[in-house]
Amino acid sequence: MLLTAIAAIMGVIGTSCVEDERNPYENTGNGTDVFNVMLPGMGTFYVGSEIELRGSGFSSGDEIYVSDAYNSSSSVKARITSYTADKLFFIMPADVVEYGGNVEVSLVRNGEWHTLGGLYVNNYSCTSMPLKNDIYGEFVEIMGEYADGDKAYYQEIVNGELLGEPVELDLNLQSNSDYDYNEVIQTSTFYPLFDNYLFIYEHNGETAIKQEMPRLGTQLMIEQSASIGETVSIEWPGFKNGDKILLAPNGSENATLINNPVIAEDMLSFEVPSAGSDEIISFYQILLLRYEGYVSNIGYLNIIN
Numbered sequence: 001m002l003l004t005a006i007a008a009i010m011g012v013i014g015t016s017c018v019e020d021e022r023n024p025y026e027n028t029g030n031g032t033d034v035f036n037v038m039l040p041g042m043g044t045f046y047v048g049s050e051i052e053l054r055g056s057g058f059s060s061g062d063e064i065y066v067s068d069a070y071n072s073s074s075s076v077k078a079r080i081t082s083y084t085a086d087k088l089f090f091i092m093p094a095d096v097v098e099y100g101g102n103v104e105v106s107l108v109r110n111g112e113w114h115t116l117g118g119l120y121v122n123n124y125s126c127t128s129m130p131l132k133n134d135i136y137g138e139f140v141e142i143m144g145e146y147a148d149g150d151k152a153y154y155q156e157i158v159n160g161e162l163l164g165e166p167v168e169l170d171l172n173l174q175s176n177s178d179y180d181y182n183e184v185i186q187t188s189t190f191y192p193l194f195d196n197y198l199f200i201y202e203h204n205g206e207t208a209i210k211q212e213m214p215r216l217g218t219q220l221m222i223e224q225s226a227s228i229g230e231t232v233s234i235e236w237p238g239f240k241n242g243d244k245i246l247l248a249p250n251g252s253e254n255a256t257l258i259n260n261p262v263i264a265e266d267m268l269s270f271e272v273p274s275a276g277s278d279e280i281i282s283f284y285q286i287l288l289l290r291y292e293g294y295v296s297n298i299g300y301l302n303i304i305n
Helices: 002-020
Strands: 025-027 037-040 050-055 063-068 071-077 079-083 087-091 101-109 112-121 125-130 138-144 151-158 167-169 171-174 183-187 196-203 206-214 222-227 231-235 244-249 256-258 262-264 267-271 281-291 294-304
Touching: 037 112, 125 196, 125 206, 138 151, 138 196, 138 206, 222 231, 231 294, 244 294
Parallel strands: 222 294
Antiparallel strands: 025 037, 037 050, 050 087, 063 071, 063 101, 079 087, 101 112, 125 138, 138 183, 151 167, 151 196, 171 183, 196 206, 231 267, 244 256, 244 281, 262 267, 281 294
16 A cells, blocks of 8 residues: 555656646647647747747638737737748737737637737847947947848937938848847948937838937037138038038028039038128038938038138
């Protein structure tokens, strides 16, 4: 009897240890009526991550929904990228958890809603940095996850208003040896004209980052002297075709518009017009007009009559 009791106890302990082990993929079904679709039991996930489900019976009629674990009414339909009979891949959608957090994943099959379980969505880190060798530009560094085809944009902001169209930036994957599971993505250099801009990062077609950021690089500011009819050249890689120059007497709202400055090889050039003054030297602000109704002071010009 004693041996039988000990054997029974050991059997219970052995069963418990097996059940406590966590499989790479987990099934939330119980008993004989098992719904055979499993979430990954481990992994690092972000907005835009491609998630693999395993199971059976996947078809074109399946739908995946993701919601905030604490707010089931926030369900967002996920985009399915591919499937086979025993695997299905979907993209973690945006607009579920703003700064990372726990989400709940569900599958709708034949009109029936099945909750598969939860995943943790990590937050991206996004930092702007001024250029070390050029005080008039900057770049953004992202820590998170990268895939070929990802895109980044910036768009200027003044007084809460977005100006112009988003400008696409090049992306480069950096070494990530110091950041564990994070990948480090760096944008190409860009040259904001105003103090703030909206930065957007799209991972696998989902908006992973969308936040207002301050310009950290110092604003372009030059000072030159020139005579009427002389050519003034300003070096800055941030000039764009269509930029216009205004010359305004310092402290005055009156300005002279120079419609067609020449922009070439990271330089803007224009011919100094008549100062319109009897003074020997007239002090003018150089204003850059890129967006209708908004100018940026990029320096000063002493016009010698």
